[in-house]
Amino acid sequence: MPVNYSAPAAPDLLPVKGVKLGSAKAHVRKPNRKDVLVIQLEPGTRVAGVFTQNRFCAAPVTLCKEHLAKNGEIRALLVNTGNANAGTGEEGMRNARKTCEALAGLLNCAPEQVLPFSTGVIMEQLPVDRVVAGLPDSIADLKEDNWLSAAETIMTTDIVAKGVSREVNIGGKDVIITGIAKGSGMIHPNMATMLGYIATDAAISQPLLEKMLKHAVNRSFNCITVDGDTSTNDALVLMATGQSEVAVAAEDGDYIKLRNAVTEVATLLAQAIVRDGEGATKFMTINVEAGRSEEECRKVGYAIAHSPLIKTAFFASDPNLGRILAAIGYAGIDDLDVNALQLYLGDVLVAENGGRAKSYEEAQGAAVMKEAEITVRVVLNRGEAQATVWTCDFSYDYVKINADYRS
Amino acid sequence: MPVNYSAPAAPDLLPVKGVKLGSAKAHVRKPNRKDVLVIQLEPGTRVAGVFTQNRFCAAPVTLCKEHLAKNGEIRALLVNTGNANAGTGEEGMRNARKTCEALAGLLNCAPEQVLPFSTGVIMEQLPVDRVVAGLPDSIADLKEDNWLSAAETIMTTDIVAKGVSREVNIGGKDVIITGIAKGSGMIHPNMATMLGYIATDAAISQPLLEKMLKHAVNRSFNCITVDGDTSTNDALVLMATGQSEVAVAAEDGDYIKLRNAVTEVATLLAQAIVRDGEGATKFMTINVEAGRSEEECRKVGYAIAHSPLIKTAFFASDPNLGRILAAIGYAGIDDLDVNALQLYLGDVLVAENGGRAKSYEEAQGAAVMKEAEITVRVVLNRGEAQATVWTCDFSYDYVKINADYRS
Numbered sequence: 071m072p073v074n075y076s077a078p079a080a081p082d083l084l085p086v087k088g089v090k091l092g093s094a095k096a097h098v099r100k101p102n103r104k105d106v107l108v109i110q111l112e113p114g115t116r117v118a119g120v121f122t123q124n125r126f127c128a129a130p131v132t133l134c135k136e137h138l139a140k141n142g143e144i145r146a147l148l149v150n151t152g153n154a155n156a157g158t159g160e161e162g163m164r165n166a167r168k169t170c171e172a173l174a175g176l177l178n179c180a181p182e183q184v185l186p187f188s189t190g191v192i193m194e195q196l197p198v199d200r201v202v203a204g205l206p207d208s209i210a211d212l213k214e215d216n217w218l219s220a221a222e223t224i225m226t227t228d229i230v231a232k233g234v235s236r237e238v239n240i241g242g243k244d245v246i247i248t249g250i251a252k253g254s255g256m257i258h259p260n261m262a263t264m265l266g267y268i269a270t271d272a273a274i275s276q277p278l279l280e281k282m283l284k285h286a287v288n289r290s291f292n293c294i295t296v297d298g299d300t301s302t303n304d305a306l307v308l309m310a311t312g313q314s315e316v317a318v319a320a321e322d323g324d325y326i327k328l329r330n331a332v333t334e335v336a337t338l339l340a341q342a343i344v345r346d347g348e349g350a351t352k353f354m355t356i357n358v359e360a361g362r363s364e365e366e367c368r369k370v371g372y373a374i375a376h377s378p379l380i381k382t383a384f385f386a387s388d389p390n391l392g393r394i395l396a397a398i399g400y401a402g403i404d405d406l407d408v409n410a411l412q413l414y415l416g417d418v419l420v421a422e423n424g425g426r427a428k429s430y431e432e433a434q435g436a437a438v439m440k441e442a443e444i445t446v447r448v449v450l451n452r453g454e455a456q457a458t459v460w461t462c463d464f465s466y467d468y469v470k471i472n473a474d475y476r477s
Numbered sequence: 478m479p480v481n482y483s484a485p486a487a488p489d490l491l492p493v494k495g496v497k498l499g500s501a502k503a504h505v506r507k508p509n510r511k512d513v514l515v516i517q518l519e520p521g522t523r524v525a526g527v528f529t530q531n532r533f534c535a536a537p538v539t540l541c542k543e544h545l546a547k548n549g550e551i552r553a554l555l556v557n558t559g560n561a562n563a564g565t566g567e568e569g570m571r572n573a574r575k576t577c578e579a580l581a582g583l584l585n586c587a588p589e590q591v592l593p594f595s596t597g598v599i600m601e602q603l604p605v606d607r608v609v610a611g612l613p614d615s616i617a618d619l620k621e622d623n624w625l626s627a628a629e630t631i632m633t634t635d636i637v638a639k640g641v642s643r644e645v646n647i648g649g650k651d652v653i654i655t656g657i658a659k660g661s662g663m664i665h666p667n668m669a670t671m672l673g674y675i676a677t678d679a680a681i682s683q684p685l686l687e688k689m690l691k692h693a694v695n696r697s698f699n700c701i702t703v704d705g706d707t708s709t710n711d712a713l714v715l716m717a718t719g720q721s722e723v724a725v726a727a728e729d730g731d732y733i734k735l736r737n738a739v740t741e742v743a744t745l746l747a748q749a750i751v752r753d754g755e756g757a758t759k760f761m762t763i764n765v766e767a768g769r770s771e772e773e774c775r776k777v778g779y780a781i782a783h784s785p786l787i788k789t790a791f792f793a794s795d796p797n798l799g800r801i802l803a804a805i806g807y808a809g810i811d812d813l814d815v816n817a818l819q820l821y822l823g824d825v826l827v828a829e830n831g832g833r834a835k836s837y838e839e840a841q842g843a844a845v846m847k848e849a850e851i852t853v854r855v856v857l858n859r860g861e862a863q864a865t866v867w868t869c870d871f872s873y874d875y876v877k878i879n880a881d882y883r884s
Contacts, residue, residue: 125813126806126831157802159816159832192799193833302803378785378871392599395564396709399533406532409566424533425566426600464785 073353073442073462075345077230083217084235084246086269088112088311092211093223096204098197099152099190104223106204109147109267110177110212115311116273117144118280119185120287122304128156129166129196130186131303137170137182141276145183147307148173149265150190150201151226151252156302157193165196172202176209189226189252189263189303221250224265228252232342238331240316240324245272247331251339253304263301264291266339272328273312275319282329283308290336294344294460308332341460350462352384353443358457361450366403367457370448373401374459381464384444389435391420398448407452414447415439480760480849480869482752484637490624491642491653493676495519495718499618500630503611505604506559506597511630513611515580516554516674517619522718524551525687526592527694529711535563536573536603537593538710544577544589548683552590554714555580556672557597557608558633558659563709564600572603579609583616596633596659596670596710628657631672635659639749645738647731652679652723654738658746660711670708671698673746679735680719682726689736690715697743701751701867715739748867757869759791762852769860773810777855778866780808788871791851796842798827805855814859821854822846 089111096106111117119138121131137144148169155162170184177184188196211219221231233250253264274282287306318325345353356374358367374380377397383390394413398406413421416438420430438444496518503513518524526545528538544551555576562569577591584591595603618626628638640657660671681689694713725732752760763781765774781787784804790797798820806815820828823845827837845851 124803124806125808125810126802126815154799157799157828157832159830162832192797192803193828194799302799302806390599392561392564392601392709395533396531396599399531399709401532403532408533421564421600423566425564425569 072230072346073350075230075342078218078233080215080218082235083221083233083250084237084248085214085217086246086248086311087214087271087313088115089269089309090212090214091216091220092208092213093216093219094204094207094211096150096200098150098200104219105151106201106208107149107220107223108173108205108208108212109149109220111145111309112311112313113143113145115144115309116276116279117185117307117309118276118283119305119307120283122301124302126157126302128154128188128303129158129162130155130188131305132163133166133170134185134187134305137185140182142180142182144185145179146173146177147185147187147267149187149224150196151224152190153188153194153196154190154192154263154303155188155196158195161195165198168198169196169201173205176205185307187265187303187305189224189265192302217248217250221252224250224252226252226263227348229346232339232346234335234338236331236335238327240272240318240327243314243316245270245314245316245328247335249335249339251343253343264304264306264343266291266306266336267309268307268332268335269309269311270328270332271311271314273314273317274310274328278318278321278325279308279310282332285329286333286336289333290340293458294340306336344460344462347462349465351442351465352463354384354461354463355443355445356448356459356461357445358448358450360453361455361457362453364455364457367450367455368459369403370398370401370450371457371459373397374446375461378464381461384439384463385465387436387439389415389420389432389439391415391435394446395421406450410451412449412451414449416445479637479753480757482637482749485625485640487622487625489642490628490640490657491644491655492621492624493653493655493718494621494678494720495522496676496716497619497621498623498627499615499620500623500626501611501614501618503557503607505557505607511626512558513608513615514556514627514630515612515615515619516556516627517584518552518716519718519720520550520552522551522716523681523683523686524592524714524716525683525690526712526714527690529708531709533564533709535561535595535710536565536569537562537595538712539570540573540577541592541594541712544592547589549587549589551592552586553580553584554592554594554674556594556631557603558631559597560595560601560603561597561599561670561710562595562603565602568602572605575605576603576608580612583612592714594672594710594712596631596672599709624655624657628659631657631659633659633670634755636753639746639753641742641745643738643742645734647679647723647725647734650721650723652677652721652735654742656742656746658750660750671711671713671750673698673713673743674716675714675739675742676716676718677735677739678718678721680721680724681717681735685725685728685732686715686717689739692736693740693743696740697747700865701747713743751867751869754869756872758849758872759870760850761791761868761870762850763855763866763868764852764863765855765857766863767860768857768862768864771862771864774857774862774864775866776810777805777808777857778864780804781853782866782868785871788868791846791870792872794843794846796822796839796846798822798842801853802828813857817858819856819858821856823848823852
């Protein structure tokens with residue numbers, strides 16, 4: 071079960087004026103489950119996206135970038151699960167285009183006004199006919215209060231649907247931000263088989279929207295890891311419909327208020343993905359402080375978060391702190407003085423001066439390790455930068471889920 | 478059980494003239510098991526070592542480097558299991574020195590003529606008194622034909638003892654090379670909780686010995702990975718006693734013959750560690766060819782070898798090739814043209830032109846995946862460099878072993 075996370079109730083996910091969502095059971099891979107989602111956007115909506123850095127990026131990712139680069143108006147998003155349309159070559163590109171053309175025909179827009187997304191098995195051709203056959207049902211289902219249903223549709227190995235809303239008051243008027251996401255394995259920065267869709271009814275210019283998305287993703291989805299793999303299909307999309315009475319036109323206090331709320335929604339979604347990490351039983355926050363640069367703090371955080379030895383020790387509630395010291399040691403900071411740093415488990419100082427802290431007793435570490443939420447804190451004592459990484463432990467079930475995924 | 482590897486028989490490990498080995502049960506951590514090994518070297522023996530790159534390197538590693546840097550004659554090696562004396566600060570250094578002093582006193586040499594090695598739990602102080610109390614029994618046991626017993630003594634989570642001998646004829650005379658190693662978790666280049674000791678009775682100058690060791694380690698221990706963790710204690714030592722009638726004085730044909738035999742011994746030991754990888758059920762050889770540089774080939778090889786998603790798929794005998802493509806895509810080669818490469822599983826071409834090969838059928842991949850020894854071949858088609866990485870799969874037992882290790 072996910073660590074301290076359960077699916078939102080439908081009313082928790084507030085409708086965003088100008089965004090309608092509809093799902094259908096199209097049997098993309100498995101029968102009798104919702105697997106085709108259409109998100110329809112009112113004219114005037116601004117859309118920004120960030121995508122996987124994987125060189126083997128999937129056909130829909132390539133097409134999304136192409137369509138966004140045209141700077142036209144995006145009118146719809148099309149998401150299918152069951153098949154990632156990745157590692158599918160030229161045929162994959164043609165298939166992705168066909169799905170955009172089909173939806174554009176049904177919604178009376180141009181194909182380049184549709185953004186396609188796919189998640190699921192890699193290296194198999196997309197069953198275009200089945201996806202297209204599902205579109206009329208998805209369109210018939212389009213409603214503004216369908217966010218939870220949409221969150222369910224995009225799930226793959228996810229145990230729970232993930233979604234969150236925030237309402238902020240800007241200049242005396244309410245702005246809604248609602249987001250959904252999927253992902254539980256292959257979670258890694260820059261990014262992972264992770265899809266996220268966040269919408270607000272504020273109006274915001276394209277450059278500010280892109281800046282806001284970058285800010286949010288760097289503090290949320292780019293801070294999480296489950297197993298260090300980076301997927302071919304990741305995407306996070308931020309949409310601003312401008313259907314409320316609030317417009318954000320400059321980098322002022324209103325912008326920061328909205329940006330912080332969007333970042334909070336992104337962070338909660340990203341953390342929900344880790345909490346639902348494949349086989350996760352614990353949620354770990356790795357704080358690395360007092361480093362020379364954010365980059366070196368991230369290196370240390372990821373060395374800890376990626377170590378299977380550390381992750382299995384957390385699964386076993388074993389305060390095997392030497393493994394954490396070892397990971398700090400091989401994180402790749404050549405001039406690191408290991409005698410100068412402190413390591414904390416929760417609030418307990420466990421290591422300093424190159425070894426176990428004099429005050430530390432194993433019972434203290436064991437008590438912290440029993441918790442479902444654990445903070446590891448590394449104080450490098452060589453600068454003022456800091457970084458946070460969220461991850462989960464590594465259990466029998468991780469192996470089971472990933473050994474069985476395709477069967 | 479290890480993948481196609483079983484412990485050598487005692488007579489398989491040929492004595493090396495000038496090297497005596499003796500073990501004792503000293504109860505360093507657990508009772509009733511051999512855990513203190515002394516290797517005594519005849520005067521005139523040359524010794525070279527390579528050590529972990531981990532910034533948190535253990536006290537004995539620091540001391541080994543210090544002693545080797547004095548360029549004096551090394552007369553003995555002292556190895557204990559059960560405690561790694563790592564993350565132990567200044568007290569750890571003092572303890573490592575005490576063990577060297579104790580053995581030096583018993584063998585009538587100087588403390589800096591002893592190289593200390595420790596492996597086991599990190600961040601606990603070494604029980605010096607128990608190690609020292611075991612020395613007389615180890616010394617009483619010193620014999621030239623004790624290599625198998627020594628290989629058993631240095632085991633920790635290893636299932637089988639690891640050792641191999643080679644005999645080469647140089648200038649009409651026989652030279653012996655015998656090596657032992659331990660390690661099964663935290664295996665990674667540069668390196669891992671891996672200890673290796675290789676001895677030859679050839680005579681060789683110090684600079685050539687060091688060059689030979691570097692050559693051998695780069696083609697053996699630096700090509701393996703089990704879980705990507707790099708330990709605090711790794712060491713590989715090459716000893717040349719000069720007790721045979723063969724002397725290698727220049728980089729000539731004789732040197733190359735000896736070097737190749739030493740490299741073969743190192744490679745077989747390194748592969749034995751992977752075959753005995755924690756929970757391993759399969760042995761994988763990742764060959765990356767036609768890259769622009771050895772470094773980029775290694776990057777791709779390690780991206781594949783480190784991916785938990787790929788390792789679990791191999792465990793499940795699932796030809797989930799998309800995961801391999803994804804790993805190639807995130808290996809960090811920014812200008813990689815994914816459409817130009819070919820991916821083979823065994824002899825089967827599985828992917829080209831950015832997707833599944835037209836000729837490929839899943840039954841072919843499934844047949845290869847059923848084998849215990851699997852070769853993954855990536856042809857980058859952008860240069861002439863190549864690299865090989867050996868690794869193993871990721872099973873339930875990996876999690877079990879590492880979750881339970883300290884209990």
